[in-house]
Amino acid sequence: MISKKLPREFYERPTLQVARELIGKQIVYRHPKGELSAKIVEVEAYLGSGDPASHAARGKTGRNSIMFGPGGYSYIYFVYGMYHCLNFVAETESKAAAILLRGAEPEEGLEIMQYHSPGKRITDLLKGPGCFCRSFGLSTKQSGLDLTKDTLYLEDRSRKRKSIEETTRVGIKVGTDKLWRFYDKESLAVSAKRNVKG
DNA sequence: TGAATGATGCGCT
């Protein structure tokens, strides 16, 4: 069975719908040292207009200009002086929306991930947006990649329906009333549950 | 075991 790479049409749809369907998809990155892959288990949606927590909320700037382009591109930014966060641009050029990847379960390329994040347990390697980029070796140099090309892309490998939970977003101070965080309830690789009530 | 806080640099005002 040949893997099915997600086409641009997948991304150029309503952001919340794309975010929900990203759970359980496979992310593949052709690292210089080998192929890395993981199963997505946690994402957050960031809409352009009407979402004060989005980087695009206050208009187009040099950093967020990728969000204002077509869907199906990577948007990686640097934050807190040490960490990077990976986003997938959603919608078309008419809307500046993106989806933040917050957690995944490692599958292929474990040695490379552990090389980037020494001493981490397998389930923790890709837990949290900063950890994910560090283990995958992603930085702002990988921002703006076309996800329909072969360097970084997503695959639809498992067609099983996941038990998806919807909660508020994490790590922001505005827009915290929106239930725009999606994660796989059964996964151990889901990051901080600060806003989640048990 | 859980909560608080320091680290650290870039983009924006």
Next chain:
DNA sequence: GCGCATCATTCAT
């Protein structure tokens, strides 16, 4: 010059 879509360590219990 300030704030940030975070993480690891420290300190308190």
